[in-house]
Amino acid sequence: MNNAQEVLLLSSFLLADDAIANGLIQAAERGVRTYVITASEQRLDKFLEEDESFEHKMVEQHKTLLAKLAGKVLLRSGEHIHAKFLVVDPQLGHEAQGWLSTANFNKALENSIELGIRLSPFSAQALAECFNWAFWCEAQRELRGPKRLVEIQSRPSLAPKRPSAPQIFATLNDSTDLRDQVLKMIRSANREILAASYGLDPEHVVLHELTLAARRGVQVTLLTRPRPAVAQGAAALAAAGVRILAHDKLHAKALVVDGDALVMTANFDAFGLDTGFEVGAILERKAAQDVQHTLREWIDNFPWEYRADAARGDHLGDFCPVDKGLRDGVIRIVANHRQQAANIEAPNALDLEGAPVPRLSPIPVPQELPQQVQFNWQVQAPRLPDGATELFQESASEPQSSTGRPRPKVPFDPPVYQHKKLKYVVLRTLAQADRAILLAEQLGARLVLKPA
Numbered sequence: 001m002n003n004a005q006e007v008l009l010l011s012s013f014l015l016a017d018d019a020i021a022n023g024l025i026q027a028a029e030r031g032v033r034t035y036v037i038t039a040s041e042q043r044l045d046k047f048l049e050e051d052e053s054f055e056h057k058m059v060e061q062h063k064t065l066l067a068k069l070a071g072k073v074l075l076r077s078g079e080h081i082h083a084k085f086l087v088v089d090p091q092l093g094h095e096a097q098g099w100l101s102t103a104n105f106n107k108a109l110e111n112s113i114e115l116g117i118r119l120s121p122f123s124a125q126a127l128a129e130c131f132n133w134a135f136w137c138e139a140q141r142e143l144r145g146p147k148r149l150v151e152i153q154s155r156p157s158l159a160p161k162r163p164s165a166p167q168i169f170a171t172l173n174d175s176t177d178l179r180d181q182v183l184k185m186i187r188s189a190n191r192e193i194l195a196a197s198y199g200l201d202p203e204h205v206v207l208h209e210l211t212l213a214a215r216r217g218v219q220v221t222l223l224t225r226p227r228p229a230v231a232q233g234a235a236a237l238a239a240a241g242v243r244i245l246a247h248d249k250l251h252a253k254a255l256v257v258d259g260d261a262l263v264m265t266a267n268f269d270a271f272g273l274d275t276g277f278e279v280g281a282i283l284e285r286k287a288a289q290d291v292q293h294t295l296r297e298w299i300d301n302f303p304w305e306y307r308a309d310a311a312r313g314d315h316l317g318d319f320c321p322v323d324k325g326l327r328d329g330v331i332r333i334v335a336n337h338r339q340q341a342a343n344i345e346a347p348n349a350l351d352l353e354g355a356p357v358p359r360l361s362p363i364p365v366p367q368e369l370p371q372q373v374q375f376n377w378q379v380q381a382p383r384l385p386d387g388a389t390e391l392f393q394e395s396a397s398e399p400q401s402s403t404g405r406p407r408p409k410v411p412f413d414p415p416v417y418q419h420k421k422l423k424y425v426v427l428r429t430l431a432q433a434d435r436a437i438l439l440a441e442q443l444g445a446r447l448v449l450k451p452a
Helices: 018-029 041-050 056-069 090-095 121-138 177-187 205-215 228-239 270-275 285-301 430-443
Strands: 007-012 033-039 074-078 085-088 097-101 116-119 141-145 148-151 168-172 192-196 219-224 243-246 254-257 260-264 278-282 317-319 331-340 368-376 389-394 409-419 422-427 446-449
Touching: 007 018, 007 090, 007 121, 018 033, 018 056, 033 056, 033 121, 074 121, 085 121, 090 121, 097 121, 097 278, 116 121, 121 168, 121 278, 168 177, 168 270, 177 205, 177 254, 177 260, 177 270, 177 278, 192 205, 192 285, 205 219, 205 228, 219 228, 219 285, 228 243, 254 285, 260 285, 409 430, 422 430, 430 446
Parallel strands: 007 033, 033 074, 192 219, 219 243, 331 368, 422 446
Antiparallel strands: 007 085, 074 141, 085 097, 097 116, 141 148, 168 278, 192 254, 254 260, 260 278, 317 331, 389 409, 409 422
16 A cells, blocks of 8 residues: 555455554545445444354444545445455556455454465456446445445446456456356366355355265365354265365465465355455466465364264364354363262172162263263262161070060070161171171161171
């Protein structure tokens, strides 16, 4: 922008960067005819409702900067505007400069994973034709003062040149040249397709063609951002054999087919390829190689991969259900989780291994999913309950009385107690074990240890 001599054209879905806004104002103040086209405030407000990654703060900054630009630049807006690019002095022929960006002119230029392409003078002039058409023939409102976007009532009597260039493609109100080029490239693929898109519409013809390409043996790899809005599209592509990798900062849009590259501002959805104002550029060989190299680096380093068939045992570390998104859906898979279960009292003091297993119910740990849960519990030997009453038996060593008096009562050996209708044989030493087992069987009693 600092080198602009006569004309500066800027298109961005969102404009929320003070340095760029100041550059536009400075260009206008030194006499450069400065034109800007952005999305309408109504469209931005709708995006706040539809897209969880869209920030209220950025939209408010956009509105503030528009007020700052009022009276300094000629600015128009439209609900379908989504293209991002800058053209400087297209009228200068070989000195024309152009830059196509997948990023909005906001903090995404520094913080998101994007692509930016410096265009040839010829492509810059072709991009200027796209701008002129959208600005004069498709924009819906014009900035007439701070916070005064006024509906445009009339169109120019002499329409600008209709965009037509072999290397620049656009989505316009009555043109789907960009979509047609994307489909042409996918259908021509023989070996490999590398693609990047922030948005995925499962019903769109582009996704359908990608699935067909994968099924006919083309190696298809797609880069996207992991969020609920792409869940259905990712599932459809993965079912056809497309490899899907993701990064929470990905916003780039590109298509590389057998070495030929297209960088564009449109997502793989209807708004980008059917009804919006979008642009895309076919790259020359060196630039195409650079983009292909960049996409391969992303493939090697992106932290997330879509797996429709993933099982818990296949992976250790973070995973995210595709319908949740990274904001609150990330769960860590761990190899093992230890949990204390309720202690168990064995029914038989001499058979602790025969004790029943306690009820085992894993307690969920927030944001964690174990491959296996290890339960720990103690099996305790049964003990005589408090308040038990000792039972006695008739002495077998005493003769039966001739008078009919009962024999004297003597303790059992080992001793026997009763508590709440249950009988207990108390084991005092291991030497009594066999006798205690037999007695417990005879009386239907539990075999317990001597109280501590």
